[in-house]
Amino acid sequence: MAQRVAYVGRRAGHLLAVLLLLSVGTFLMLELLPGNLTDSLLGDNARPQDIALLEAQLGLDKPLPQRFGAWVWNALQGDLGRSPLSGEAVTEAIAHRLPVSVQLMLFAQILALAMALPLGIWAGYREGGLVDRLVSSASFGVLAVPHFVLGLLLILVLAIWLRWFPATGYVPFSDNPFESIRSMTLPSLTLALVEAPVYLRLLRSDLATTLREEFVTVARAKGLPDWQILLRHALRPSMFSLITVMGINIGHLIGGAVIIETVFALPGVGRLLIEAITRRDYLTLQGVVLFIGATFVVVNLVVDALYSVLDPRLSARHG
Amino acid sequence: MGLPLVWLAVVFVCAFGADVMPFPPPSDMDFAAAEQGPSLAHPLGADLDGRDVLSRLAHGARISLTVSLIAPLIGLVIGTVLGLLSAYYSGLVRTGILAVVDAMLAFPSLVFALALTVVLGPSVQNVTLALGIMSVPAFARIARANALPLMSREFVLAARTAGAGDAYIMFREILPNMVMSLLTYALTMMSIMIVAEGSLSFLGVGVPPPTPSWGSMIAEGRESLERVPHVSMIPAAAMFLTVLSLNLLGDSLRQFKSGKSGGLS
Amino acid sequence: MTRESQPGLRSDRSMAAPDAGHGEVLLSVQNLGVRFPTPRGDLQALDDVSIDLRRSRTLAIVGESGSGKSVLSRSILRLLPSKALVSPTARIVFDGIDLLAQSQAQMQKVRGRRIAMVFQDPMTALNPVRTIGSQLVEGLRLHLNMPSAAAYQRGLELLQQVGINSPERRLSQYPHELSGGMRQRVVIAMAIACQPELLIADEPTTALDVTVQAEILELLQRLQREHDMTMILITHDLGVAAGFADEIAVMYAGQLVERAVTQDVFKTPRMPYAAALLRSIPRLHDAPHAELFTIGGRPPTTYGDAPAGCRYAARCERRVARCDAETPPIAEGPPGHAFRCWRPLEWQ
16 A cells, blocks of 8 residues: 555646646746737737736736746645636636536547457457458548537537537536437537547557467466456456556546537637637646646546556565 | 549649639629539539639639648658658657657647647638648658668768768768659648648638638538539539549559569569 | 255265276266468378377377367367367367257356366466456356355355465455466366366466476376366476376377376377487486486477378387378277377287
């Protein structure tokens, strides 16, 4: 147990360093690159004294380390500032958009796993068989389709031609659960179709390798039926690559589902990010970047903890 | 194996020969023919403003190919150097590089490229640069993963004993052994780049108009998807076929490489 | 708690008189041939092997790597990879049932329950991500329908039987936390859990330290006596076979080449290969620094149909023209002693 805690502790330290780097990096990048907040607010022809006044108001005239320090201090207390463009507190803006992104991400992962798990297990079990070959070719094809194209295709077929689902728009879960799921289906399905082939391939190849291990032969020699061997013995050691990639995807999806959110007009964190960038709302941008980074760190830690649960050798080895 | 190469060759020829081919100029608007499907005058139809789809497709291919050739190159060069350095040296160099790479990987890559493009100003060069930088962490990781096992091999030790300098060992001894693996990944990266550029253009932050790009063509056809799907779907099909061909090529390259070094079966 | 009161365990045999069931053939392998398709042609792993084994006896199958001994043991339990081709005339009769004709579902009832196997490498034979306990009780719950609590209790007893101390602690540990010898004891415990009639031990000591090897062999012997099991021991070490087995079968290049009671194989080997194997065992009374006897050359690997002639001929000191021309059949010489040779060794 102590070993596990130490392992997770070390990983946490590394990831926190990453988080810090991310924040500093963003801060610096926004400082050094062209494009100014004041330009956005006041326009190109602003008078110098107006610019100076605004800068003083926003605290932009103080030296860089001091500004960064103040921002970090506030952030630790949960205050990410208030966007000078929209007047909205950054934390509130994120909080409004977060449920959309989370719902999208969860739904997409569930759909992706629902597709990838059974097919991956079967393809790995009967390596080289018909299902395996069909599924491999299909995955290859699907992976070649850019996700925005996929989204448009799904809209074309399922929303426009068949009218089974709405093309765009978002209904919050709290308002109407059924409609909410319905409005989320196409975007989640698009994401799931993008991720499932990767999960499937990873699971299949890991499972096929595991099935060649001696302890699987031993399990057969004990008279265990195939399904029990697959699910109880072979599945767990084969999940590592899958979980790693899933973790990366979940971490990225919170802010990274920009394309999907744009195609399906979903007010998620990704859209918030894009707007902040294009409108030069650097304060919001800084806050959202920190949030995404923090999410990534947390997800990574959870995945690492999962590793040590799945494979008891790990905590011993790294201890 | 012939088909992907044929398709890629067609794309290549169209892209770089677009100006000399008998296409109407891509910005020529022929309102009479607007939104029509394939016809004699417009073999792949016309878009919402009457511009010839085939011509725009060919010009757009130029963007896609340029980006997908140059951006991975940027990533390959910078990433390989970083990866090699982080494998060869330990201590601050290694920790520093790894931390930066991890920080970049923590961020959704498309958003990163998008931010860079917006901040730098949309143009072909900036898009290429942004995408190139976006691919650096992946290449760095792969270069490092390939270099690490090579570090403990005897020829490295031999070179060091013979008095070779660090740079020599890294670039003349270790690097040549990694080339195949890196190039294979570069091929994969090419197809990722095509999609990435398409995504950026689709979002409206890629190559600015009037230069056609497959991504912006798809975006333009979005509102009228119901009426005239071909405006979006034809460039989409082109993108799909190109990505598929690159992936198939990369796959057979991988099989060839592993068959070679895999020994007898 | 006596054995009779536990559900599903047979107690009748331990109560029976020691000679009852002796003489009865438990396992009869008939004309077993196994081939593996490869790009270079079908690899012949076993060629027309026939062996009978009586109840409560121990048979040692001895041979070099590649002689087919492992393929033979796995064939009995039908654990060969799916692309293996078994000759259509082959039969493996276990207590009246032809195992080769059983369906997978029927085989699953035999495996672990009536025939069990102990594998060579305990590190890879145990699932690294599951506890010892869960792997131990798996068979009990499956074959004997034991409820969890009873199964764990039985698991503790099994661990004690195989000589593992503090068994309660071991049940919740993982394989990597145990030493090699202990892991092998666990594998043995798993094998005898449902009291099988036949136990196949495939090189059970090869992956272990020398000091532990003797312990494991003693353990197997004791368990065999206590549970009155019939045993097949696969080994490349004649010395191990000597101390352990009632009968020895020698395999070479996929064929059975000699078969007799242990004493006869050691005192009066007929087939030159068996004799050579015996000579290559270093003995204590050999002169110091004497050269170790080895058999020159290597066993042949056959792709496609085997050429005529004895497979050992190329390395044999007693070779004559007939050995290259015709394949010697396996035939009985003195009663109970079979061998495959045109020019066997003679004894008075």
